[in-house]
Amino acid sequence: MAGAPRIPDAILAEMFHRLGIAMSAGIDLRRAWAAEAGRVPHRFRAPVEAVAARLAVGDGLGEACAAAGDTLPEFVSGMLRVGDRTGRLAEVLAELSRTITRSLATRRALRAAVVGPAIRLVVALVAIAVVIAAPGMVRGGAGGAGDILGFGLVGGRAAAVFLLAVALVAGAGCGLAAAARGSWRRRGWAWAVARRLPGVGSAALAAESAAWCRAASLAAHAGIGVGEMVELASRAAPGVGADRRRVEELLRSGRDLPEALTACAGLPRAAIDAVAVGETTGTTAEALDRVADRLDASAARASAAVVQAVGMIAWAGVACLVAMLVIRVVANYARMIGDLSVT
Numbered sequence: 001m002a003g004a005p006r007i008p009d010a011i012l013a014e015m016f017h018r019l020g021i022a023m024s025a026g027i028d029l030r031r032a033w034a035a036e037a038g039r040v041p042h043r044f045r046a047p048v049e050a051v052a053a054r055l056a057v058g059d060g061l062g063e064a065c066a067a068a069g070d071t072l073p074e075f076v077s078g079m080l081r082v083g084d085r086t087g088r089l090a091e092v093l094a095e096l097s098r099t100i101t102r103s104l105a106t107r108r109a110l111r112a113a114v115v116g117p118a119i120r121l122v123v124a125l126v127a128i129a130v131v132i133a134a135p136g137m138v139r140g141g142a143g144g145a146g147d148i149l150g151f152g153l154v155g156g157r158a159a160a161v162f163l164l165a166v167a168l169v170a171g172a173g174c175g176l177a178a179a180a181r182g183s184w185r186r187r188g189w190a191w192a193v194a195r196r197l198p199g200v201g202s203a204a205l206a207a208e209s210a211a212w213c214r215a216a217s218l219a220a221h222a223g224i225g226v227g228e229m230v231e232l233a234s235r236a237a238p239g240v241g242a243d244r245r246r247v248e249e250l251l252r253s254g255r256d257l258p259e260a261l262t263a264c265a266g267l268p269r270a271a272i273d274a275v276a277v278g279e280t281t282g283t284t285a286e287a288l289d290r291v292a293d294r295l296d297a298s299a300a301r302a303s304a305a306v307v308q309a310v311g312m313i314a315w316a317g318v319a320c321l322v323a324m325l326v327i328r329v330v331a332n333y334a335r336m337i338g339d340l341s342v343t
Helices: 009-024 029-037 042-056 061-066 074-086 089-133 156-185 189-194 200-221 226-236 244-252 257-264 269-281 284-342
Strands: none
Touching: 009 029, 009 089, 029 042, 042 061, 061 074, 074 089, 074 200, 074 226, 089 156, 089 200, 089 284, 156 189, 189 200, 200 226, 200 269, 200 284, 226 244, 244 257, 257 269, 269 284
């Protein structure tokens, strides 16, 4: 829906959890979803009611959520299409709730790792501004004795310029972060860049591949054809998905499914091997379900390592800034004392 805010993941996780329970209990989907429209905060109610209206005219839940646009993540509508097609919607809703909850936990841990260093960074920058503006330090003029930090900044006006520059850099960083977040959701440039970063790339790839394998497993359980299975799984995990037509062309040319996916999809070796084992033994659904669990665990371990690394880098950055400030101030005072002793 154009202009509607994106529904937060915390609300989605709770909503899908309740819907999964309701569907498992045999409650009609339209009735259960209509009840959710009254539970979400008012500012997010419009897209939920729009989905309810689409359900009322006979649309599937995945199709109805896809029509809601950016208010719901693309992988959500992709997974729900799998549930609609396979008749395992309750299972898909429960899995969506767990997946979103894990993602929330990772993001909260990451924020917790950087909050402390971020506060100390702000304090350090304010301290630099105070040193620049401090009375009695301007006597030497720019570059003179008053320039304790050696930045060529002395006096109150210079401190204001310094803080303005810091604010501009912070604003640019926030803007870049917002753009990266939107690109990540669309699996755009931010996803392509993150895939190449140590730790972050392995965590992102494992999580996306787990979603692909989970969706493909549900489709295989329902006996859906290979082409449609690939299409549904790729909608649930567009970051590693494959084009259905290309896969079918390769299959018609004599390639087997693992070879076709290797050529078309961004799946890791573990997922391709699971498909190969499933094709050989006739247990594709079970093999994909098992590898999805392993990929989820791998994503959790990689995410924990990334959080720890980010926290350490943030602490190191602040420590270096504070150490530089202390060293420059001490060195300047030592020089001043030396000059006085000579005179």
